[in-house]
Amino acid sequence: MTGQQLKIAVVGAGGKMGMRVSNNLQRSTHDVRYVENSTTGQRRTVDVGRTLTDAGTAVRDVDVVILAIPDIALGAVSEQLVPQLQPGTIVLTLDPAAAYANLLYDRSDIEYAVAHPCHPSVFLQRKTEAELNDTLGGIAAPQDxxxxxxxxxxxxxALAETAIRLMYAPVVDVHWVTVKQxxxxxPTLVEVVVCMIGDLLNDALQETIHTVGVPEPAARAMLMGHVQVxxxxxxxxxxPFSDACLIAMDYGRAKIIKEDWKSIFNDDELDYVLKQMLHLDHIHR
Ligand SMILES: NC(=O)c1ccc[n+]([C@@H]2O[C@H](COP(=O)([O-])OP(=O)(O)OC[C@H]3O[C@@H](n4cnc5c(N)ncnc54)[C@H](O)[C@@H]3O)[C@@H](O)[C@H]2O)c1
Structure with missing residues (x-):
């Protein structure tokens, strides 16, 4: 990490991520500028005591530009802003999709970084009320x-890591990987699989309650405890799972999971899901 005072611009400061990262950056000693183009986002930014700066002024001499805007807007917005940046400026996006699909306006003298929060681990030993309530991270519960x-x-x-540790604080580790990784x-590991399974768990809970007729408190209590186990x-x-449980798990796998499910870890499938997410015809790797 570096000790220098940074100039940081947050573009999309009034959005969901923009508000979260700005709450942390505002508490730092760095020079932070807030850019937002929608009236509701502007109101959210101003209502919490932050001053808005127009995009051109905000990004002119910064060290880091955080693009906290929707992924489908990153191509157009980077095309507008990146030509205005000083050589060596770090353009930091919050999701790998646009960088992987080469949607960002490309300049060889600009540094492109992506940083995605892991969210606090399900196994985190939460000690305070604030940590307990911080499910997404970035407030009180430590995350990677x-x-x-x-x-x-x-x-x-190192410079990017300074900004990353500030905006997602409290941060334990920053793991550096490639954009493709x-x-x-x-999306593959955590959205295609993990979030989908979270949603499926709720579908199964609703079936148990509404189709089978199990009282909701009983079904919910049984599900929550068994999710943990x-x-x-x-x-x-x-x-270890019990022998009978392993038999039931095999039945569930055969009934619910398609045999070729691991194809989601092929590049063509990654491109397919990213194309849907970014509303693109092709992915230019
Ligand atoms: N929402 C999440 O939980 C989450 C988690 C991790 C990463 N991300 C990533 O963070 C990024 C932002 O997502 P979000 O959910 O916060 O989006 P959002 O829609 O909540 O907010 C985007 C904000 O950007 C503003 N904006 C759009 N174009 C702009 C422009 N040209 N100039 C200034 N402001 C502009 C919008 O008005 C809006 O306030 C995406 O890359 C997303 O993948 C989101």
Whole structure:
């Protein structure tokens, strides 16, 4: 990490991520400028005591530009802003999709970085009320971050890590990977698989309540406890599943999971899901 005072612009400061990262950056001693183009986003920014700056002024001499805008807008917005940046400026996006699909306006003298929060671990030992309530991270519960830097330049990586640790604080580790590896983490690992399974768990709960007729408190209590045990056993090996449970798990796998499900870890499938997410005809790798 570097000790220098940074100039940081947050573009999309009034959005969901823009508000979260700005709340943390505002508490730092760095020079932070807030850019937002929608009236509701502008109101959200001003209502919490932050001053808005127009994009051209905000990005002119900054060290880091955080693009906290929707992924589908990153191509057009980077085309407008990146030509105005000083050489060596770090353009930091918050999701790998646009960087992986080469949607960002390209300049060889600009550093492109991506940093995605991991969110606090399900196994985090939460000690305070604030940590308990901070499910997404960035407020009180410590989390890791996974990041990628196009050039791999060590000095720029240290500078980017300073901004990343501030905006997602409290941060334990920043894991540096490639943009492609980050794209396999999100969307493939955590959205295609983990978030989908979270949603499926709720579908199964609703079926148990509404189709079978189990009282909701009983079904919910059984599900929540078993989610905890399934994750502790499945991901951490805390205890073995019982023999009968293993038979039921095999039945569930055969009934619910398609045989070729691991094809989601192929590049063509990654491109397919990213095309849907970014509303694109092609992915230019
Ligand atoms: N929402 C999440 O939980 C989450 C988590 C991790 C990463 N991300 C990533 O963060 C980024 C932002 O997502 P979000 O969910 O915060 O989006 P959002 O839609 O909540 O906010 C985007 C903000 O950007 C503003 N904006 C759009 N174009 C602009 C422009 N040209 N100039 C200034 N402001 C502009 C919008 O008015 C809006 O306030 C995306 O890359 C997303 O993938 C989101």
């Amino acid at each position: 971050v996974v990041a990628a830097l196009g050039s791999g330049d060590a000095e720029k990586q 980050l794209a396999y983490l999100e 399934a994750l502790a056993n499945g991901l951490r090996g805390d205890n």
